[in-house]
Amino acid sequence: MSIDEELKGAGLQQRTCLLIYLYNVGDQYKLRKYGDIVYFSKKMKYCVLYLDSEEANKVKNELAHLDFVERVEFSDEEDVDLSSSHIEQQIADMAKEAEIKLQSKNEDLLK
Missing domain, CATH: 3.30.70 (Alpha-Beta Plaits)
Structure with a gap:
């Protein structure tokens, strides 16, 4: 709704x-x-x-x-679009992007 x-x-x-x-x-x-x-x-x-x-x-x-x-x-x-499913999907996408950035930073620091 x-x-x-x-x-x-x-x-x-x-x-x-x-x-x-x-x-x-x-x-x-x-x-x-x-x-x-x-x-x-x-x-x-x-x-x-x-x-x-x-x-x-x-x-x-x-x-x-x-x-x-x-x-x-x-x-x-x-x-x-303020539906809860859309907002949850956006949060999940942002979390994935943040994880990828952190992993690439960590890899750069280990080099």
Whole structure:
């Protein structure tokens, strides 16, 4: 079962993440009325905004037409596979790679 299915079953409201790239750092505060700002990067001039999934397309179009917004993108977080079997496989692969590196280091030290 995916996380989205679990949220729907629990009766929680679906949220979507938007990445909003700005021209000026100070304009981030103008975005508060559209959703919840969870992260802002001054250096990269972008903002992570969460809002209701039902309103996401409408708000994205609104934001794209604002003067201070450079571009708006949907986050790829929904495409990330968070199933336990996938995560376990990734951990096993990383452990194998680490073992191989340690063995090659040990062989180099013994030479």
